[in-house]
């Protein structure tokens with residue numbers, strides 16, 4: 001099936017990990033991603049936030065078909081990639097690239113920088129001549145701010161920030177349409193993180209990239225993303241335009257996340273009250289019935305323990321899954 | 332107001348390597364008082380951890396230390412290993428980023444805590460268990476009685492870090508060195524753990540050294556901040572002064588590199604370039620290759636750490652005046 005939509009469209013994607021398998025153990029399921037829908041147009045960035053274990057990386061893996069979904073579809077430029085054979089998918093895959101968290105660990109230590117960056121070209125554009133390939137590698141290196149004399153060096157000779165530039169150069173050398181950044185700046189130092197964020201902004205403008213930007217750092221997400229999606233136990237609890245979400249977060253979980261972020265201004269920070277969210281993330285193997293957030297929510301009502309709130313569009317265009325938000329709207 | 336507890340003078344740490352030696356810490360002096368949180372910030376490799384590892388005799392075997400570190404009159408760097416073990420057991424505790432590396436995965440929380448309590452405080456088994464429970468409650472572990480018999484993998488990251496803090500308290504230390512204690516935690520848990528540290532500081536009159544990359548962490552807790560760059564102190568002063576009116580171009584650059592939810596959204600202004608390698612020759616200001624205010628003299632003459640333009644001390648020939656700070660994009 002195809003639609004006219006350019007960019008990425010994900011519809012009701014669900015991904016389950018089988019766990020605890022063994023001859024004498026019951027077969028358990030961990031529902032890591034539940035009916036997640038999103039779309040990202042070229043030139044736009046969607047930020048995905050949530051505590052660790054909420055399903056962010058699994059979502060990324062599902063989109064890239066690194067993990068088999070148990071429901072839902074993924075479309076790229078209108079074409080469903082969920083129904084493609086592996087062979088057919090190989091032609092689409094160059095369009096979609098990923099940048100990982102640990103820059104050094106994701107680079108082959110025995111390969112020179114130029115060969116690392118050239119690898120996707122060798123795989124997906126084998127018809128290119130050696131000199132054409134070199135030219136594309138040089139262009140990618142220039143785009144990410146690596147100097148030409150670095151091409152012959154090995155990854156261990158680079159700092160984390162430089163290694164992440166190599167990772168980004170490899171991801172953009174095929175001029176993809178979609179870049180998935182999974183905690184891509186989280187391991188970087190503050191000053192280098194800022195360099196990489198500015199670089200991603202520039203690359204997005206020159207290449208028209210659609211970016212799925214996964215991070216647990218809300219301040220970074222506000223900086224880079226146009227829209228933000230908040231996940232909790234694999235489900236979307238809120239999804240809104242960047243300014244709407246940060247100025248007026250509606251879901252109690254979003255409010256708690258934003259309310260927990262520290263400011264570098266000591267005058268603000270000294271009087272910053274800690275949001276009252278109780279306890280800890282429940283086990284994703286045995287999530288609470290009803291609203292997944294009901295074990296920690298300061299606003300919990302009896303209905304929250306029975307019925308799962310639907311993701312509902314709000315007057316300002318945001319989407320929120322919460323009974324109390326719905327009740328307030330009706331009142 | 333405060334009584335100085337730790338007084339470090341001219342501390343250097345170098346590591347012998349196959350090539351040139353690595354100078355990890357270069358002749359730094361500072362002090363920490365009881366009841367005070369000293370925030371130590373700076374980028375990866377700047378020497379934050381090695382400074383404080385040196386005080387506990389915890390450097391890797393290729394590391395060497397020079398200088399003095401007086402803790403209640405004892406020079407930690409001049410003690411024999413046995414004497415140092417004794418002082419460390421009695422007065423200093425460490426908390427690290429990853430509690431999993433410090434906890435034994437095969438032993439229950441109770442077993443690990445009672446062992447420490449018997450060792451440090453000579454308590455019998457029953458009293459050690461009661462004390463372990465008290466310490467867990469002290470760091471607000473909910474349902475502490477049940478968690479006492481849990482194994483580390485059965486606890487969340489936040490709970491493990493609380494257990495680590497409880498264990499760090501078992502020797503009733505005077506100085507708590509917390510090296511990135513909340514870096515691995517989710518924001519919702521981070522703020523809880525920080526507030527526990529602050530409560531301990533207040534109620535037990537502890538001196539706390541808080542090592543972090545995150546300016547927000549020191550903004551919440553630190554009274555004083557020491558900004559470290561390439562093994563030297565770039566700037567040191569009251570938290571308000573350093574964060575709101577940074578005087579060193581590096582501090583201003585770090586602040587301008589960090590987006591802040593509490594401030595209007597503005598374009599980030601990254602510091603150009605990368606931090607130097609520890610093997611690099613140490614001539615002039617180490618920040619010169621990245622500094623937007625660099626002058627020829629900076630490359631030749633090492634700036635001393637002194638108060639030139641403001642209350643805080645800065646190692647910079649051309650420090651920022653408070654009014655420049657806005658231009659550098661420093662504080663929000």
Ligand SMILES: Nc1ncnc2c1ncn2[C@@H]1O[C@H](COP(=O)(O)OP(=O)(O)OP(=O)(O)O)[C@@H](O)[C@H]1O
Pocket residue numbers: 346347348353354355373374375376377378379380381382391392393394544608609
């Ligand atoms: N055993 C060792 N041999 C050689 N060099 C070392 C050794 N241990 C540390 N270093 C070097 O000492 C310097 C300071 O390291 P340190 O661990 O104090 O940094 P840090 O500021 O704590 O950084 P991070 O924020 O990454 O924890 C670095 O250049 C590091 O590479």
Ligand SMILES: Nc1ncnc2c1ncn2[C@@H]1O[C@H](COP(=O)(O)OP(=O)(O)O)[C@@H](O)[C@H]1O
Pocket residue numbers: 017018019030032050051052053054055056057058059284
């Ligand atoms: N390969 C796997 N097998 C079983 N469970 C997994 C696997 N990968 C992730 N999980 C679980 O799926 C959930 C979501 O994980 P993940 O997508 O990595 O979260 P995030 O990236 O948001 O931290 C977590 O509960 C995690 O423990």
Ligand code: SF4
Pocket residue numbers: 251252253291292293294295297298299300301304309321322323324325
């Ligand atoms: S549905 Fe109920 S438990 Fe869930 S977030 Fe809303 S108020 Fe809280």
Ligand code: SF4
Pocket residue numbers: 579580581616617618619620622623624625626629634646647648649650
């Ligand atoms: S001494 Fe010179 S190079 Fe160093 S921080 Fe100051 S102005 Fe910049």
Ligand SMILES: [Mg+2]
Pocket residue numbers: 056057058
């Ligand atoms: Mg992840």
Ligand SMILES: [Mg+2]
Pocket residue numbers: 379380381510
């Ligand atoms: Mg360190």
